[in-house]
Structures are given as C-alpha cells and as structure tokens.
Amino acid sequence: GLLLSVAVAFFTYDLFIEKEEAARRSLLPRMYLLILYPLVLLTKVYLASFKMIIPVITGQSNPRVVHFRTRLKSELARVVLANSITLTPGTLTLDLDNDHLIVHWLDAKTIHSHHAARLIKGHFESWLRRIWM
Numbered sequence: 838g839l840l841l842s843v844a845v846a847f848f849t850y851d852l853f854i855e856k857e858e859a860a861r862r863s864l865l866p867r868m869y870l871l872i873l874y875p876l877v878l879l880t881k882v883y884l885a886s887f888k889m890i891i892p893v894i895t896g897q898s899n900p901r902v903v904h905f906r907t908r909l910k911s912e913l914a915r916v917v918l919a920n921s922i923t924l925t926p927g928t929l930t931l932d933l934d935n936d937h938l939i940v941h942w943l944d945a946k947t948i949h950s951h952h953a954a955r956l957i958k959g960h961f962e963s964w965l966r967r968i969w970m
Contacts, residue, residue: 870968877964882925889927892944901945905954906936907962914969921961928957 892898909915919930922940932939940957947953 867968870964874964874968877960878921878924881921881959881961885928886926889944892927898943899945901942901948901953902931902939903942903945903948903950903953903957904937904939905950905957907938907954907958909936909962909965909969911969914965918958918961918965921965922957 907915907918909918915933915936919933919938922928922938923930927943929941930938931941942953942957945953946956
C-alpha cells in the first residue's frame with residue numbers, strides 16, 4: 838500500500854499541487870514539530886471540551902459567526918488550521934477562502950474579529966507557522 842501510494846503521489850503531483858505552493862517549500866514541514874502537533878491539538882480539544890460543559894448543560898451559550906484572517910501562507914497549513922478549529926469543541930469552520938475563515942463559535946466571548954481570532958486560533962496558528970515555515 839505504501840509503495841502504491843508513493844507511486845500515485847509521484848505521478849499525480851502536478852495535478853493537485855500548484856507550482857507556487859511547491860516553490861515555497863510549504864509541502865515539506867519541519868517533521869519534529871509536525872509530530873508534536875497532534876499532542877498540542879489533543880490537549881486543546883481536551884481543555885475545550887471541559888470549557889463547553891457548562892454552556893451546553895445550562896443552555897447559556899452565545900452563538901456567533903465570526904470572520905477573521907490567518908497569516909499562514911501555505912494552503913495546506915490553512916486547511917490544517919481550519920480542521921483543527923473544527924475539531925475543537927464549540928467551534929466549527931464554515932468556510933475557508935484563501936486566508937479568510939468563517940467560524941461558528943458556540944460560546945462567543947466577543948464579536949471583535951481580531952480578539953475572536955486570537956481566542957479561536959490560539960496556539961494553532963503559531964504552531965502551524967513554525968511547522969510550515
């Protein structure tokens with residue numbers, strides 16, 4: 838399976854990866870940080886699940902849709918960021934368009950986009966920036 842996957846990736850590379858994306862070396866992450874990232878994600882998911890218990894049980898949530906931008910240059914890093922936000926309890930990425938994210942936030946603390954971005958993206962963006970240079 839591994840050999841076949843490598844062969845398919847080698848022959849279809851040009852179909853799925855844009856030339857400027859490959860030129861930035863954004864597909865070659867820093868592997869030691871990439872290995873640590875699932876631990877960071879798991880920790881954030883675990884902590885967020887405890888923060889969401891009270892709003893869900895009491896029904897005292899404050900749902901909002903917030904818009905913000907990311908500073909990540911790699912499309913792959915942006916997709917990982919959007920998926921990380923979606924995996925975190927209480928947030929759901931509705932749309933990712935270039936560097937613009939639209940997120941449904943179940944227990945919104947603010948409607949200010951910069952502050953909401955800091956609270957939602959948290960450490961994810963800084964980790965992904967270091968991973969994908």
